[in-house]
Amino acid sequence: MGVTKSDLFSKTQNELAAIAKVLAHPARVAILQYLLKSNTCINGHLVEELGLAQATISQHLKELKNSGIIQGTIEGVSVSYCINPGRWEEIKGIFNTLFESYPTPDPNCGPNC
Amino acid sequence: MGVTKSDLFSKTQNELAAIAKVLAHPARVAILQYLLKSNTCINGHLVEELGLAQATISQHLKELKNSGIIQGTIEGVSVSYCINPGRWEEIKGIFNTLFESYPTPDPNCGPNC
């Protein structure tokens, strides 16, 4: 079918999957990494930087914005995007919760550990 | 088009996006959470637990296995799946690297911080 049966899953599971989906495209990862380095960016810079069409970048920015990871403010004729610190921490926490719920293997531990 | 231009992006970016894509479905998140709780599971249990068809669960397990996050061993007539500890740490590290590269806001800091 191509439609996810989200009613079968918990809110947390759907939320985590939704955030992961936003990160599930290299262009959006690239945009975030660019933002992490440069603090801000505008659509036009990303078009040059990434080599995708203007409309495509705009679409990816929209998805990042919808998820709350980034925010944009009108800066004259262009729009300046930056990371949303609060949401960033939130998402970091969501992933941490998942990854921390599995015990890190202790290399000093014997076979009975 | 519907095809991702992966040649435009770095190996790291494509890798992170690929892992995120595996986590980008609530059924796969649910399977991982089930494994985190129970240590092992078999297809049949998940079919009951999640309410998806056997073929569908099998497909999700295949994707998780392909990404290396889980591994399956034949246990008589069924297959016992568990988390791959090494790969888990690896993936945890990849996400941590991303999330740690943005400074956590310090609440003790004034407006000029």
Added chain:
DNA sequence: TTATTATATTGCAATATTACGATTAATCAT
């Protein structure tokens, strides 16, 4: 061997995603 049980694979329909050209909207400079 023949059932039985459990999982994987195949084939297909429905839906989602990706990418981009064309158009629209909004701001600024003249």
Added chain:
DNA sequence: ATGATTAATCGTAATATTGCAATATAATAA
């Protein structure tokens, strides 16, 4: 107002994903 610049939206084509019934495969039991 007019033109230039930038970004968002629309429409569309190509491809990917999701879900399941049906079938195939593999291991064990009788």
